[in-house]
Every structure is written in C-alpha cells, then in structure tokens.
Amino acid sequence: MAMKPEADGDLLIANVGQLLTFAGPKGPRSGTTMRDLGLIKGAGVLVEDGLITLVGPSREVMSEARGVETIDARGRLVLPGFVDAHTHAAFAGSRQNELADKLEGKSYAEIAREGGGIQRTVRDTRAATEEELRVETYGRLRRMIAAGTTTAEIKSGYELNLEGELRLLRIIADAGVELPLNVVPTFMGAHAVPNEHRENPTAYVEELVRTTIPAVASQGLARYCDVFVEDGFFSREEARSVLEAGKTSGMRPKVHADEITSCGGAELAAEVGAITADHLLHSSTTGLKAMKRAGTIAVLLPGTSFSTAGLPYCDARRIIQLGLPVALGSDLSPNSWLETMQFAVTLACYHLRMYPEEALCAATINAAWAVGSEEEVGSIVEGKRGDMLLLDAKDYREIPYRIASNLVNTVVKDGGIVVSRQ
Ligand code: ZN
Numbered sequence: 001m002a003m004k005p006e007a008d009g010d011l012l013i014a015n016v017g018q019l020l021t022f023a024g025p026k027g028p029r030s031g032t033t034m035r036d037l038g039l040i041k042g043a044g045v046l047v048e049d050g051l052i053t054l055v056g057p058s059r060e061v062m063s064e065a066r067g068v069e070t071i072d073a074r075g076r077l078v079l080p081g082f083v084d085a086h087t088h089a090a091f092a093g094s095r096q097n098e099l100a101d102k103l104e105g106k107s108y109a110e111i112a113r114e115g116g117g118i119q120r121t122v123r124d125t126r127a128a129t130e131e132e133l134r135v136e137t138y139g140r141l142r143r144m145i146a147a148g149t150t151t152a153e154i155k156s157g158y159e160l161n162l163e164g165e166l167r168l169l170r171i172i173a174d175a176g177v178e179l180p181l182n183v184v185p186t187f188m189g190a191h192a193v194p195n196e197h198r199e200n201p202t203a204y205v206e207e208l209v210r211t212t213i214p215a216v217a218s219q220g221l222a223r224y225c226d227v228f229v230e231d232g233f234f235s236r237e238e239a240r241s242v243l244e245a246g247k248t249s250g251m252r253p254k255v256h257a258d259e260i261t262s263c264g265g266a267e268l269a270a271e272v273g274a275i276t277a278d279h280l281l282h283s284s285t286t287g288l289k290a291m292k293r294a295g296t297i298a299v300l301l302p303g304t305s306f307s308t309a310g311l312p313y314c315d316a317r318r319i320i321q322l323g324l325p326v327a328l329g330s331d332l333s334p335n336s337w338l339e340t341m342q343f344a345v346t347l348a349c350y351h352l353r354m355y356p357e358e359a360l361c362a363a364t365i366n367a368a369w370a371v372g373s374e375e376e377v378g379s380i381v382e383g384k385r386g387d388m389l390l391l392d393a394k395d396y397r398e399i400p401y402r403i404a405s406n407l408v409n410t411v412v413k414d415g416g417i418v419v420s421r422q
Helices: 031-035 058-064 098-103 108-113 117-127 130-146 162-178 201-218 236-248 265-272 285-294 302-307 316-321 341-350 356-362 365-370
Strands: 011-020 039-048 051-057 070-072 077-080 082-084 149-155 182-190 224-228 252-257 276-279 297-300 326-328 388-391 408-413 416-420
Touching: 011 058, 031 356, 039 058, 051 058, 082 341, 082 365, 098 108, 108 117, 117 162, 130 149, 130 162, 130 408, 130 416, 149 365, 162 182, 162 201, 182 201, 182 236, 201 236, 224 236, 236 252, 236 265, 252 265, 265 276, 265 285, 297 316, 297 365, 302 341, 316 326, 326 341, 326 356, 326 365, 341 356, 356 365
Parallel strands: 011 070, 011 077, 082 149, 149 182, 182 224, 224 252, 252 276, 276 297, 297 326
Antiparallel strands: 011 039, 039 051, 077 388, 388 408, 408 416
16 A cells, blocks of 8 residues: 655656656646647656656657666556545545435435534544544545545545644645645635534634634645535635635635535636636536636536435536636545545546546646646656556546546656555
C-alpha cells in the first residue's frame, strides 16, 4: 500500500504505449480542446529530483538517461496522476445504515430531518479522538492513492465549531506531509448549521465570519472557503457573507451550487469570483453563462447522483456546449463513499454523456486548474511534478470502459514508486 517515498526521485519510464500528456495551451480546457489528450505513442518520460525533465520518443529519452532507475512500461498506458477536485475525506464513522432508507426512496433532506446525513457524521466526528479521526481519514486517502489519485482537494465541515474545524484542517495538512499525496485544503464550516445553532442560524454565520474564518486564515490552514448553498442549509445571502469574509482573509470561494434545487448557486459563484462551482444539477442557463464570464470552472460529481436517492445526473453536454471548462471530483463523503477517480470517469461517460477524452481531461488537467495546482500537476510536461500512473491497459478508453476495475499497475509520485503491482 502507498508509502511516502524516501526522497524525491530520479526515474525513467520507458516503452510507454500510449502516453497522455495533456500538453497544450495555458488555461483550463473548454469546448473541443477538452478532447485533446496530447497523446504520444512509444514514449518515454524522465523525472529528475521529482520533476519531469524530458518527454519524448522512448529511445531518445533512454539515451539521455543512462544509469537512472528505469520502469519498462511494456506498452502500458501512462497518464498523469488523477486530481480529485472535490472530497470530504476527513470524517469519522460511516452511514451504511442509510442505504436502506435510500432504497425506500427517502430523499437526502428526509434522511437529514430524521437525524441522519451530515448531522450524524458531525456527531461521530466530534466524538472521535484525534487518533481515530486520523487513522480513518488516512485509510481512505491510502485507498485513493492506490486507485491513482495523486492530488486531492479535501474539505473540513464535519465538526462545525472552531476547535473541531481547526482539528480537521490540521489532520488534512498533516496528510499532505505524511502521505504521497498533494493535498489542497478547503475550509467548509458552512457545510450545515450545527444542531446547537438550529434555532438561530444567523448566530452561526456570524461566528464563522467573525471568529472561525479569521482563525483558519491566521494559521494558514485553507486555500479555499466553500459553502453549501441550498434550502435547509445556507441561503445565498448567508453564503455571500461567508464567502466575502473568506476572500478578505485570503481564501478564494468555492460553492456547492444547485445540487438539489435551483437556488441561484451558479449566479452567486460568478458574482463572488469563485474558482469553481460544484454539482450544478439544476443551474440556470443564466447562471452558467455568468460563470463562464467570471472564469468559474464547473466541477461535476457523478458519484453523488449515483448514490443519492432522487438526484438526477448533471447534463454535462449542456455545460460543455456553453463553453465552460469541466473538472471532475469524487465527492467522497459518508453519503457518497467513492474513493476511485477511475469510477468517477466511468460515471461521467455513461451518465453525464462525456466523451472518454473529456472525462480524462476533467480528471487531470482541468481538475488541477479547479484546485489551483495547474503549475505543478495535471499534465506530463517538463517542469511539473513527476506524478504518473502506469495502467494495465493499452488504450485510454479502457479506463471508463472496464467498469469498476482498478487498472493501476504503478503509481509514481514525485518520481518515486509509491504503489506497485508488478
Ligand atoms: Zn461536496
């Protein structure tokens, strides 16, 4: 299982069958450019001190790299490590008991009203010791790495009080140091109104704005600030005040937008200059066009529709045709426990009607843009981190096509081999 490499490595990957580089112009990909894989056949890649230094025909790269530890890919498919643009991976407990409720047709809101959903996980997470929380969270992250994720955005939002949210964000930060994973931390104190504030949600929003957000920012614990804009969670006005406070403290907005109802989430994301708006199942065309003008990336999360009773799938074709760049995330959470981006890519093709090329772009280079890590990861080009996957596949279309298999043969992180099935 995934281990942190001893040091940033030198490594040559030779005899790659299809190499998906996603080399291309700067900027998140939209429209037909989402289908441009930058595919090279018979390629090699050299990594030195953890960074990619040469990409080209295998024989040429080999002649430049004598004496370097070499992986013979034997015609395998190689692509950038997956970037998971949206997870709630830091929590304790589980909610498998809700599966039967879902099968009986109970909605997300009904389950929440009966004491399940986010509030149940908040209770479990608050009750966990720091060690329990760390062990459970790291276990999920190790399985994500084994399935090919090398960068993940991780949100707080299951403690919903100052000390608890800081505890979650510290564990998230530690994971990025202790595991072979680039971690992008997001503060999501506005995930739900905690039960103790149910009678006065305004007081909770004020606490976030006045106390929690400045504390998170002063400790440098989050790059982004996210809000769940939805009936029964946070109104547009409440979300705006949280996101503006985040911006004042140096955290760029992200928005859970229009997941269950059309509630103006896309419009709000555009208005506050969010880097992404996520879900977008019920967004208005006006809202999506405003996002495009604002440069807000659409993050789609088909795993949530797969696992939530009554949720439709997002119409990705409509979003791509409007010219928005699309990224993918797992939305790993106790509601939608998806640890593998390979299956997210499958769902994106079969249910969002994305082409395999678009889904893979959305799970790599566009997801890197969606988490602000585009300078470091998401494509196999000189100067980026040596984060790559060798798959037991010859053709990239096998990733969505071979349903729910783990095709990962080797995970390379910063030039070090962190998972190997050879
Ligand atoms: Zn989410």
